[in-house]
Structures are given as C-alpha cells and as structure tokens.
Amino acid sequence: MPAPKSPRASTPSAPATASPARATIADVAREAGVSKATVSRFLNHRDTLLTPDIAARVERAVSALGYSPSPMAQALKRGRSRLIGLVVADVTNPYSVAVLRGAEQVCQEAGYLVMLFNLGNDSGREREAMAALASYQVEGFILNTLGRDPEAAAEATRQGRPVVLVDRRHSGMQADFVSLDNAQAVQMALTHLQAQGWRELLYVTEPVRGVSSRTEREAAFRAGCHPSQQGEGRAALSGQTFESQEARPEAPDAPVLALMAALQALRERAAGRPAAVLSSNSVVTLRLSAAMARLGWQWGRELGLVGFDDTDWAPHVGPGISTIAQPTHDLGRLAANCLLERLRGLSLAPRQILLPGTLVARGSSRAPANPEALRQEPTPP
C-alpha cells in the first residue's frame, strides 16, 4: 500500500507545517483509492448500492480525514446553498429577536444556516438586503420588515425564491404569511378592559404608514369601540386613536410631551368614567410609561393599560402591566417551517397562518376604583 501523498503538495512554496487545510473530496478519494465520483455517490446517493468493501473504505477515509463537503462548492454546483436569508426591520425589537430565535432553531435542525440582514429601521434598504443575501444564493427569505418597499416584492418574485412574511404583509407579494391574529387579540383586550369596567379608550400606535399589522390592529380597535357613543345607555366602549411620533434627535422628548397631552385629553373626554389605553407594542408602552411618570399618574389608578407584547419586564413596571402575549417563538418556528416545506417542493397557494394571542392580566388593567361604570348592564338588552 503506497504511503498517502502529503496533501496540498501542489504549492511548493507553502511551508510543510501549513495548517492541514480542509480535506477535499479528492483527498478522500485518494485516501480510499477510489474516484471522486464514488466518494460523491457514497455521500449523496446512499440508496445507490455500493460494494460493501468500497463503501467501507470510503467511510474510513472520510472519518480519517475528518472530511465534510464544502457547502460553497455544493451551492455553486447545484444551486442549493443550505442558507436561509432573514431580513429584519430592527434587531433591537424583542419581537424580531424571538422570531429570529425560533427560525434559527428550526433551520439549524434542518441543516440550514441563517444569514441575517438587519435594516436598522431603514426600510429603504430592503431591496439591497435581499440582493446581498441572494448573491450568496440563499434558498429562501424570511421577511420581518415593514413591507413598504414595493421593489422588494418585485425582487423576490423575480428571483423565484420562496418567501415567508412574518407579522407584516407586503402588498404585491405572493408569499406565505405568519402572524398573530390581530383582530382576535385586539378584541380580547377590549373585552377584558370592558369587563374590568374601563369605558373610555385610547389606542396608541406608532405611525401606521401602511404597515399591515398596525393597520389591522387599529381597524380592530375602531371596530370594537363604538366611537363617541357615550350618550347611549349601552355599556359600549368608546375610543380614539393616537399616533405616537418617532423620537427625533432635535427634540428627544417631543413624543413624550405629545403623549402627555393625549392622555390628559383622554381623561377629560372620559369625564369621570374610567379611561384606559391600549398600546400597540412594547416600545410604545415604554413611551407611555414615561409620559405617565411625568404626569405623576399610575397605571391602574389614573389610567388603565393593556399593551401588546409580553416582555420580561412587564410584571415589574408599576403594578404590573397587562399584556397581550404573542407566541413569538412559535411564529418564528412556523415561518421557518413554511419556508422549508416550500424548499422541499410544496406547491400550494400562499398560506396564512394566524396564531391567537394570550391575555396576561396584571395590575395595570384591574378594575378601576371608581365603580360607576360597573352599574351598567354588561350584556346588551
């Protein structure tokens, strides 16, 4: 048996002590005394029977050299890269992180790796992100972006790679969609607030700007609140919507000031009836809390509160913040699974997967001290 030639002998200038660079399929073939094709078959088409003798030799060589095929070369050859592109509007958002976690887990289990692209809230770069990811031959996309870049939709379909949308729909895009059931969630929150005796409501959201989840939540709120019917005898909720501005560098607390004004207006409108706020996500909830602190008010006393997103700090702010918990981890897992199914060839019309939220009741929405509203009939006549 001939002594195996030293690997990488082709470059004479390389020092003999060079790191034992990755073994290639050729190395394995040489070591096992077979052809590259045989090694390749052994790895990819185990069903095609090989002579037990040969198979054993290859197997031994593979483990001896610690060989594993180069995904790069594989991708080049067969187009499949075992890579998933994940584009996120803002990694700072705990929601996005949870999705990332779920998706990454599923992908890893399936032998895929996730390439992350963070937009850093610069939604204009969505197309750029997809192009960058695509250049690495990612096999599909999971998009948790604002969905406001029309070019992104075009880019996706043009590339012909499957796409799964998480939380935000993209107008012109044919794709699976995974999200919280926003209508159900809002309705659940409203029912809870009403049952607790809160009557006058304010929905606080970031600027809607066509972002689907924001639109849906606001619409559900409007539908659930009979606006300004406070004259009637029914125990109906009345409510309004307020768009909290983004924080701008020049006037960092302008949004808080605006929020304070809105909260004061809310209580005036309520005219003694218990008033509460529904917050569209955890960022808004924090901003609201800042406004409350500046006003010297406390959740559950001057105002009630239910907020989207059950963060880990929610129990510890004020009397505990009541939240709508999203099954974020499952959303991420489902998104990844959808994508993997498509990659396995599943060809269905775009699916919609809507998961219900859960209400976590805490102090911020407990029955208000003023029992006035409770004298009303809870059920319509």
Place this chain on the structure above:
Amino acid sequence: MPAPKSPRASTPSAPATASPARATIADVAREAGVSKATVSRFLNHRDTLLTPDIAARVERAVSALGYSPSPMAQALKRGRSRLIGLVVADVTNPYSVAVLRGAEQVCQEAGYLVMLFNLGNDSGREREAMAALASYQVEGFILNTLGRDPEAAAEATRQGRPVVLVDRRHSGMQADFVSLDNAQAVQMALTHLQAQGWRELLYVTEPVRGVSSRTEREAAFRAGCHPSQQGEGRAALSGQTFESQEARPEAPDAPVLALMAALQALRERAAGRPAAVLSSNSVVTLRLSAAMARLGWQWGRELGLVGFDDTDWAPHVGPGISTIAQPTHDLGRLAANCLLERLRGLSLAPRQILLPGTLVARGSSRAPANPEALRQEPTPP
C-alpha cells in the same frame, strides 16, 4: 451587432420564459465581445490599465446586464468569502443583540455579511457552531460565548482564522478581546453606593463557573468591599456574594425564593445600616425585582440597587433602577473593526480593548432614608 443570445440556452428543456437568472461573467464577456479574463480584470484590477474602448464596452455590458459577481464562486476561487461568523451564547440577551447590531453595521459597511449562530445557551455546541460557520468559509469569528468549551479554542487556532472575543475571554485562545472595563465599572458602582450612604452590600450574580466577565466583576466587588469589617470606625463597605440559580422547569420559582432569603439575610446582617444590592446583569435585576415584589419591599427604600446593563425599561421599574450602562454598540463596532483589521493583514499581538461604563443614577440608589451612615467620614484618615 448580433442579437445577444438568450442566456441559459444550454438547457433545452428549460422553458423560454424562465426567470432571467443571474448574469454570469461569461454573459458579460459575450455582451461586450471580450474574454472573461478581461471582464474579471476590469472588475478586480482597475489599476491594470485597460484600453479605454474596451473598458467602456465592459462597463456598459456590466450595467446593461446588471451583473454582479457571485461571492460563492469568488469564495471558491480565492478563499475569501466576505463572510464573518458571529457566535452568540444567547440572542435573547439584549447585550448580545447590541453587539450584533454594532458588528453587523460595521461589517455591512465594509462589504461583509454576518452569519449568525445562536447557541441558545447550550455552550457545548460552540465547536459545532464554529465548524458550521467555517464550512461556509467565514473569514473570521466574533465570539460572544461563555468561553468554556476548550475545544473551541483549539478549533479556532487550528483553522487559522482571526478571532475576536467579546465580553468573555477564552482561556487558551490567542485573540483580540473587547469588553467593558469590569473593574472600573464595579468600582464606580461601589463608590456611588457608598457616597449615597449605603453600607452593607450584596453582589448577586449568575453562577460564575469560570466565565471571565463574571469572575472579574465578582473579584472587583470583593476587592472593593472590605468583607465584614463592620466593627471598624471606617466608612468601609462590607459585602458578600450570592449566586442566583438558574430557573429550572420543575421548580420555576425556586431561584426567586432563594433570592428572597438572601435579601432578608442581607438586611439582618446590616442590622439597621442601609443595605444595597449590586446586580450582575439585567436578567438578575429582573429576578431581584421579582423577589422584592414578593417581599413587599421597594427599591430605594428597603434596599438600594445598582444593576449592570442600562436597559430601556430600567427607568420605569419602581423608582427607576440605577444602572451601569455599557457602551454596547461601540463594543460591537470595535469588535468588528478589530476583525476587519486582522483580515486586512494587521499582525499584532492580541489586543485588549476595555471601554469604561457609565453610571446612570436613578431612584433605586438614592440616599437611603436612614441617615445613620452619613455621619461617618467619607474619606479615610
């Protein structure tokens, strides 16, 4: 001028309406009527002068076809993949996310993409993570892991790829290290607590288990607190350390119960002198807050608190939680920059970059009601 041949004409079975798949360098060459080599040179070696005529033709062809080279093929050819591997112990940790953000930003600006691998707190998979990333030819690693997998260090040096460690050192690993200056940060917190009049201290940390940042912080705490010198006339701080257990599924609130006991012991030990807690990170801070709530105690009243990590919710818990803010974003940016410098060929001994923390004083550490301790001399004789 001949009509350009339809791309991908080689496969007759492909439908004519197939998506216009990425243009290759061959397409450009054909379009421009030059050789592939010329196109390649035009792109990579602009310094090598080309005939203006030819250069113009190539340029036109490139933009006409919207050509951009395939990083995959480039990686295959030259080993460099323009990929950075980022391994994170736990994406759920806001600290890790901040690092991720900073690093990703710098990498993107430099034309690199980040491949993320989340360990999900399973530190045993560190080696696996690095191997997976390495198979995609990542050019270097940023590691924010526990640093307890000795094989990981071996793997890294064996691969000969540059590594930057963030926040946690790895014992046997030759690598740049970027982190908060833990000694400075702890000392700063202790000085603040002492100045505010807190005398008996407890340091609460997750189990140290050889994790470098935990070790360093605990050591700094011990050094800054003269343990149990309460008999002396000096206004020295005395303190102890407590390791908060991990939450286990069977007994989810066992850690909180243990914490409650520890806090009660602390106050007994203090015997009337103001007692405060230093928390090793935001997760521990939250657990501490849970214990406080169960005890019916409030930060800044029954106990003082300073906690590592200035999260966005810190101002809104209780009277506001005093924190040690880490320059997380800069840490991420610096880590990435270190790596990029190494990739550009910088060959220096491993560097250590320690950034100072900032104290954000809030209600939880304001001077305690009991002014007893304030009568002591603030400066030693």
Place this chain on the structure above:
DNA sequence: TTGTACGCGTTATCAG
C-alpha cells in the same frame, strides 16, 4: 457498480 470528463462562476497564469 465504478471511473472519466465536464461544468458551476471566478480568478490567476501564461502566452500572444
């Protein structure tokens, strides 16, 4: 059943 030869998209080398 196994080996040979080619091509995936690039880049580097060597002629011309």
Place this chain on the structure above:
DNA sequence: CTGATAACGCGTACAA
C-alpha cells in the same frame, strides 16, 4: 494590453 486555459471543490451524465 488582451485572450485562452487551468483550477477552486463538487455533482453528475455518460461510458466502461
């Protein structure tokens, strides 16, 4: 200055 050619590591028709 430019073009042909080989090679990177791998998978797969095709031939043996």
